[in-house]
Amino acid sequence: MRNLVHTTIAAGFAVALLWLTAAPTPAQTAAYRPPRAADGHADLSGIYQALNTANWDLEDHSPQPGTMWQTGAIGSEPAGESVVEGGTIPYKPAALEKKKANFASRRTNDPEAKCYMPGIPRANYMPYPFQIVQSPRGIMFVYEFASANRLVNMGKPEEAGSDTWMGTNNGHWEGNTLVVDVTGLNGLAWFDRAGDFGGKQLHVVERYSRPDPYHLNYEATIEDPTVFTRPWKISMPLYRKVEKNAQLLEFKCVEFVEELLYGQYKKQPGK
Amino acid sequence: MIPRVAFLALAIWLSLPGQTKTWAPPKTPWGDPDLQGMWPGNMGVPLQRPESLGTRTTLTDAEFAQKEAQARKQAQADNESTAASDSKTTIGPPSYWVERGTPTRQTSLIIDPPNGRLPPLTAEEQKLRKEARGGKGFPGEWRGQADSFDDLNIYYRCITRGVLGSIIPVVYNNGNEILQAPGLVVMRNEMIHETRVIPLDGRPHLSPSIRQYMGDSRGHWEGSTLVIETTNFTDQDAIGSNGAGYPGDPGHHSVDLKLTERLTRVDADSLNYQATIDDPKTWTKPWTILIPLHRNDRYQLLEYACHEGNIAMGDILSGARADERKEAK
Numbered sequence: 001m002r003n004l005v006h007t008t009i010a011a012g013f014a015v016a017l018l019w020l021t022a023a024p025t026p027a028q029t030a031a032y033r034p035p036r037a038a039d040g041h042a043d044l045s046g047i048y049q050a051l052n053t054a055n056w057d058l059e060d061h062s063p064q065p066g067t068m069w070q071t072g073a074i075g076s077e078p079a080g081e082s083v084v085e086g087g088t089i090p091y092k093p094a095a096l097e098k099k100k101a102n103f104a105s106r107r108t109n110d111p112e113a114k115c116y117m118p119g120i121p122r123a124n125y126m127p128y129p130f131q132i133v134q135s136p137r138g139i140m141f142v143y144e145f146a147s148a149n150r151l152v153n154m155g156k157p158e159e160a161g162s163d164t165w166m167g168t169n170n171g172h173w174e175g176n177t178l179v180v181d182v183t184g185l186n187g188l189a190w191f192d193r194a195g196d197f198g199g200k201q202l203h204v205v206e207r208y209s210r211p212d213p214y215h216l217n218y219e220a221t222i223e224d225p226t227v228f229t230r231p232w233k234i235s236m237p238l239y240r241k242v243e244k245n246a247q248l249l250e251f252k253c254v255e256f257v258e259e260l261l262y263g264q265y266k267k268q269p270g271k
Numbered sequence: 272m273i274p275r276v277a278f279l280a281l282a283i284w285l286s287l288p289g290q291t292k293t294w295a296p297p298k299t300p301w302g303d304p305d306l307q308g309m310w311p312g313n314m315g316v317p318l319q320r321p322e323s324l325g326t327r328t329t330l331t332d333a334e335f336a337q338k339e340a341q342a343r344k345q346a347q348a349d350n351e352s353t354a355a356s357d358s359k360t361t362i363g364p365p366s367y368w369v370e371r372g373t374p375t376r377q378t379s380l381i382i383d384p385p386n387g388r389l390p391p392l393t394a395e396e397q398k399l400r401k402e403a404r405g406g407k408g409f410p411g412e413w414r415g416q417a418d419s420f421d422d423l424n425i426y427y428r429c430i431t432r433g434v435l436g437s438i439i440p441v442v443y444n445n446g447n448e449i450l451q452a453p454g455l456v457v458m459r460n461e462m463i464h465e466t467r468v469i470p471l472d473g474r475p476h477l478s479p480s481i482r483q484y485m486g487d488s489r490g491h492w493e494g495s496t497l498v499i500e501t502t503n504f505t506d507q508d509a510i511g512s513n514g515a516g517y518p519g520d521p522g523h524h525s526v527d528l529k530l531t532e533r534l535t536r537v538d539a540d541s542l543n544y545q546a547t548i549d550d551p552k553t554w555t556k557p558w559t560i561l562i563p564l565h566r567n568d569r570y571q572l573l574e575y576a577c578h579e580g581n582i583a584m585g586d587i588l589s590g591a592r593a594d595e596r597k598e599a600k
């Protein structure tokens with residue numbers, strides 16, 4: 001009996017060893033083929049959220065206190081590694097100065113603090129979920145933060161009209177990858193709480209693909225010749241919410257920021 | 272309740288020209304009735320019917336001719352103001368920006384009660400409205416000088432117009448778009464950029480502990496009609512033609528509001544939007560509105576960055592403070 005157990009264990013090890021050292025089988029290496037949506041393209045629909053510190057700072061950063069000592073560790077900034085290809089954002093000198101000024105004034109000037117629509121790419125890596133709905137009318141991105149949303153036109157590309165926070169979004173498929181070309185951005189949004197920003201000529205090309213059932217790979221190429229010396233790229237995974245009956249909830253933050261924005265104009269007691 | 276409402280809607284629908292009973296909506300590739308499209312609202316039908324019209328749901332030929340004449344006169348005035356400079360610009364947009372709508376014969380959005388009027392408020396709600404905020408009333412009803420931003424209603428604050436305020440036609444931002452995907456429907460409103468992603472999978476509502484301005488919506492199909500039931504509301508907004516609670520608007524509602532929307536395509540280019548407001552704490556009876564929507568694929572739904580561009584709030588409050596300083600001298 002004892003021998004049999006030993007033999008079985010040994011055989012088990014041998015099988016495991018064989019499996020580990022053998023040439024990978026097709027099932028192990030074949031690229032994941034995402035399920036199909038009604039339109040026959042890869043199904044990217046679902047609720048996703050980033051799990052990183054990109055919204056604090058796209059670049060490498062050490063931990064540091066937040067802008068309000070009153071909120072203690074709760075408002076402090078965790079460390080994080082850069083999501084920028086090559087590590088740093090290629091700012092022109094004047095733009096880098098502006099980024100530093102943004103950082104210095106972030107408590108009141110970060111559009112996130114003011115509950116403004118986050119723009120692209122920031123909307124995708126804020127600490128709030130968003131939902132992709134793949135519809136025959138286009139691909140809808142619905143964000144929990146500030147009820148922001150955008151409809152990606154999958155038909156004949158449309159030229160940007162007036163500038164907006166969430167941009168003019170034209171999409172197409174490259175195999176299983178959704179490519180979204182974003183123009184018409186108003187240049188008022190920031191990319192993170194560190195004050196990174198784009199300008200009036202901001203152009204973002206996003207790529208979404210589904211490497212497995214539980215993630216999206218997100219990439220964005222960012223260019224604006226008025227701010228950057230060359231186009232640059234960020235990339236990160238986005239994580240699918242797998243909770244049963246997951247749904248977006250409401251985060252209408254306007255009423256949370258009125259004291260910050262308008263408190264100075266309120267009637268003061270006794271006056 | 273429902274059969275009578277259904278009958279009234281049917282009666283109005285049958286009274287419109289060109290309807291046939293045999294029309295069935297197309298299906299999505301996955302087999303749901305296809306309601307997708309751009310369905311902008313049409314300004315011009317009052318929420319409540321003038322009492323003089325009694326239970327009459329449509330205008331007479333003479334009344335309609337008068338309404339059309341008024342519309343022509345307004346269009347002419349708008350054209351003239353387009354031609355003129357903007358020198359007369361006041362606090363509002365120039366008149367030619369305003370969506371006037373196409374005249375229709377419908378006498379009121381409210382189709383039930385049959386008199387087209389809001390049912391009476393409960394005694395509890397009357398007391399609440401009178402005593403709210405130390406006698407000032409809810410922000411929607413109060414017209415005084417603002418001490419603070421929360422003296423102003425959600426219209427000025429750019430928070431939201433709520434589910435109904437986002438779809439009841441007004442003079443701007445009437446875009447409504449419906450998108451579908453397997454298992455869900457998306458209702459998108461131009462007003463303040465609202466989007467409701469509505470599950471059709473029969474899941475339960477959120478816990479009553481979670482409250483949302485836009486509520487928590489669940490949808491299902493009854494034949495070719497999409498039925499959306501919404502609960503979990505806050506009591507912080509006001510139902511109204513602009514969500515602002517102007518005199519004559521329905522105004523404040525309670526957290527117990529249950530909203531039932533019924534969306535039915537009646538032909539290739541028409542969709543009837545019907546909503547029943549059931550809030551026994553606020554109104555003594557449920558009431559129902561009917562908003563006929565018409566497809567307009569050329570309508571472009573634009574981003575309404577209301578809060579981001581809210582210059583008015585700072586101006587209203589700082590203006591009020593300036594007035595106080597002047598009076599103090």
